[in-house]
Amino acid sequence: MGEGLTGLCPGSPEDFDRLYLETHPRLVRTLTAVLGDAAAAEDCVQEAFVRAWKAWPRWRPEAPVEAWMYRIALNVAFSARRKSRLRQMTERLLRPSQGSPDLRISASPLRQALARLPPREAAAVMLRHYHGYSRAETAAMLGLTERAVSLRLERARNFLLEELGERWGEGWSLHPTASSAVPVDEKDFG
Amino acid sequence: MRRTLDRFETRLQAELHEEFDPQVVDTPPPHRARYGRLREPRRRAVPLRTATLVTAVFAVGVLVGLLYDAQHAVLPSPGRILGVVPSPTPASQTAATTTSLPQTASPATRASAPASSRPRPTTPRSTASASAPPALSDDFSGDPVGAGPPAGWSVDDGAWAGVVNDGGHVVRHNGGQPLAHLVTGSPRWTDYSVSADVSTALLDIGFAGVAARYQDPGDDYECGVGGVGAQLQLWVTQAGSRRLLAASTASLDLSTRHRVTLQARGSVLTCSLDGTPALQAADTTFAAGRVALVASDGEVAEFGAVRVTS
Numbered sequence: 389m390g391e392g393l394t395g396l397c398p399g400s401p402e403d404f405d406r407l408y409l410e411t412h413p414r415l416v417r418t419l420t421a422v423l424g425d426a427a428a429a430e431d432c433v434q435e436a437f438v439r440a441w442k443a444w445p446r447w448r449p450e451a452p453v454e455a456w457m458y459r460i461a462l463n464v465a466f467s468a469r470r471k472s473r474l475r476q477m478t479e480r481l482l483r484p485s486q487g488s489p490d491l492r493i494s495a496s497p498l499r500q501a502l503a504r505l506p507p508r509e510a511a512a513v514m515l516r517h518y519h520g521y522s523r524a525e526t527a528a529m530l531g532l533t534e535r536a537v538s539l540r541l542e543r544a545r546n547f548l549l550e551e552l553g554e555r556w557g558e559g560w561s562l563h564p565t566a567s568s569a570v571p572v573d574e575k576d577f578g
Numbered sequence: 579m580r581r582t583l584d585r586f587e588t589r590l591q592a593e594l595h596e597e598f599d600p601q602v603v604d605t606p607p608p609h610r611a612r613y614g615r616l617r618e619p620r621r622r623a624v625p626l627r628t629a630t631l632v633t634a635v636f637a638v639g640v641l642v643g644l645l646y647d648a649q650h651a652v653l654p655s656p657g658r659i660l661g662v663v664p665s666p667t668p669a670s671q672t673a674a675t676t677t678s679l680p681q682t683a684s685p686a687t688r689a690s691a692p693a694s695s696r697p698r699p700t701t702p703r704s705t706a707s708a709s710a711p712p713a714l715s716d717d718f719s720g721d722p723v724g725a726g727p728p729a730g731w732s733v734d735d736g737a738w739a740g741v742v743n744d745g746g747h748v749v750r751h752n753g754g755q756p757l758a759h760l761v762t763g764s765p766r767w768t769d770y771s772v773s774a775d776v777s778t779a780l781l782d783i784g785f786a787g788v789a790a791r792y793q794d795p796g797d798d799y800e801c802g803v804g805g806v807g808a809q810l811q812l813w814v815t816q817a818g819s820r821r822l823l824a825a826s827t828a829s830l831d832l833s834t835r836h837r838v839t840l841q842a843r844g845s846v847l848t849c850s851l852d853g854t855p856a857l858q859a860a861d862t863t864f865a866a867g868r869v870a871l872v873a874s875d876g877e878v879a880e881f882g883a884v885r886v887t888s
Contacts, residue, residue, distance in 0.1 A: 405608035413603040420601065430604075442808070443779045445833045459753075463876070498597050517587065518594040531753060531876065549586050556589060 393453050399445035408437060411457050418458075418514045419465045423472075424495065424503030432468050436461035458515070458529035466507045501551040509544040512537055712770035714763060714869070714886035718747040727760060734759040734870070735795040748777070748882035751786070751873035759795050763868035763886060767791075772869040773839035773850075775882040778803055779832060784874030785811065788884075790842045791867035799864065800872055801840035801849035801857070808832055812840075812849040812857045814864075823847065823859035835882075 393410055396403040412433060419429035440460050447456060495503070502510045508530055515526040516537075527537045718741050721728040726740025728749060736758025739750040751758055770790070778786040787802010796818035804811045810826040830836060830851070839850040849857040869886055873879040 408608055409605065412605040416603045416605075417598045417601055421598070426601065439808075442829075442832050446779055496597060498593055513590075514594070514598075517591045518598060545583065545587065545590070548590060549583075552593075553586065556593070 398447045421502045432464045436464045455528040711888040712767040748880040751879045753878045757875045760871040768866045771841040774884045777835040778879040784877045786879035789870035790840045791864035792870040824857040
C-alpha cells in the first residue's frame with residue numbers, strides 16, 4: 389500500500405503535497421464509482437484534502453497514510469451520497485409530477501450498477517478489484533474488519549453478476565443467493 | 579460454481595479498467611490545489627468578502643420584502659383582502675429560538691430569526707431545586723491508563739477506549755466505536771455549565787462534545803464540534819431525534835484541543851469555544867439532567883479536564 393509514500397512527516401507541507409499528487413487521481417476514480425458522478429467525486433476529493441490538511445499535523449506515522457487518506461475521502465463521499473439521496477427524495481415529494489432527471493441515464497451499465505450498490509460495497513469493489521488492494525488494506529481504508537469486507541465483496545459481486553452477467557454474455561450460470569439489490573446506506577448519526 | 583465466480587471476478591476487473599482507466603482526472607499542481615489556500619496569508623479576506631456578500635443579499639431581500647408588502651397594501655387587486663393577517667405562531671415553533679453571538683454569528687441564523695420576532699426565553703415549567711449545587715472537576719489523573727469507564731462515570735451506550743495518556747490523562751473514543759455517551763452527575767442538576775477539553779480528528783461528519791441536562795442517549799442538549807467543515811454546533815436531542823439549534827459558520831482548527839462549554843441557565847443555552855460564548859439558543863425541552871461526554875459513530879475523540887460549575 390502506497391510504496392511511494394514512505395517516510396512522511398506529520399505536518400510537513402512538502403510531504404502532504406506528495407500524498408496529494410500520489411493519491412488524488414486514484415481517489416477521484418474510486419469516488420466516481422461510489423457517487424456515479426465524476427464532478428461530484430472531484431468536489432468530494434477536494435473537500436477530503438481540505439479536511440486532511442487540517443488533520444495532517446495529527447496524523448500518526450504508524451497509521452498507513454494511504455488508508456488514512458482513503459478513509460477521509462470515502463467518509464466525505466458517503467456523506468455526500470446520503471445528502472444527495474435525501475435531496476432527491478425531497479424533490480420527488482415536492483414535485484411528484486415532474487420527477488427529477490436522472491443524470492446517470494447516459495452512464496454505462498457498469499457505472500449504473502456500481503452506483504446502485506450500497507456505497508461501502510461499491511468502494512470495496514473499486515479498492516479490491518480495480519486498484520488491487522488486499523482485503524486487509526481494503527478493510528483499513530473502509531474502517532471495517534476483513535470479514536466484513538469479504539461479506540460486502542461477496543454481496544456486491546452477486547449483485548453485479550445478476551445485473552451484468554447476462555449483458556456480458558458468457559453464460560454465467562450462478563444464481564446469487566444473497567443479493568443486495570436494494571441499496572441501504574449506513575445509518576447516519578442521530 | 580467457484581470457477582464461475584473466479585471467471586466473473588476476472589471479467590469484472592477487466593471491465594473496471596476499461597471503464598475507469600480512460601477517465602481523465604485533472605490533478606491541479608499542489609500550489610493551485612484548494613487545500614493550499616489554507617497556507618496563503620491573504621485567506622482572512624475570504625470570510626470578510628463572504629460576510630459582506632451575505633449581508634448585501636440579506637439587505638436586498640429585506641428591501642424587496644418591504645417593497646412587495648407596500649405594493650400589496652396600497653394597490654390591492656379587486657376582491658383580495660387588504661393587508662395580511664398574521665397567523666398565530668404554533669407552539670412547536672416557539673419551543674426553541676436561537677442566536678449566534680458576535681464571534682461566530684451565523685448570518686443564516688440571524689436572517690431566519692430577526693431579533694424583533696424572537697420570543698422571549700421562558701423559565702422551564704419544572705425545576706429540581708432540591709438538588710445540591712452542581713459541581714465537578716475531573717482530569718482523570720486519578721484513573722489508571724486503560725480504566726474504562728473512569729471512576730464516577732458510567733457508559734450509557736456505545737463503547738469507549740477508556741483512559742489513555744496523550745500528554746496527560748484523557749478519555750478516548752476510537753474510530754471503530756459506535757455512538758457513545760459517558761455520563762456522570764445528578765439528574766436533579768438544573769442550571770450549570772459543563773466544559774471539557776475536546777480533541778478530535780473528525781474523520782467522519784459526526785460529532786464530539788459535551789451534553790447538559792442529559793436524560794438518556796436520545797434526550798439531552800449537546801455542544802461540540804461536528805459536521806462537514808468542523809463547526810461548533812448546539813443541538814437538542816429529543817426521543818432520539820436531533821435538531822440543530824445553532825451552528826458557527828467558521829470551521830474550527832482541529833489540530834489543537836478546544837475547550838467546549840455548554841451553559842444551561844433557565845431556558846437559555848450558551849455554547850462557548852475556548853472561553854468565548856459563540857452560540858446561544860432558548861429551549862424548554864429539558865429542565866434538569868446529568869452531564870455527558872458524547873462521541874458519534876466512527877469518530878476519534880479525546881476528552882479531558884471536565885468541569886461542572888453552577
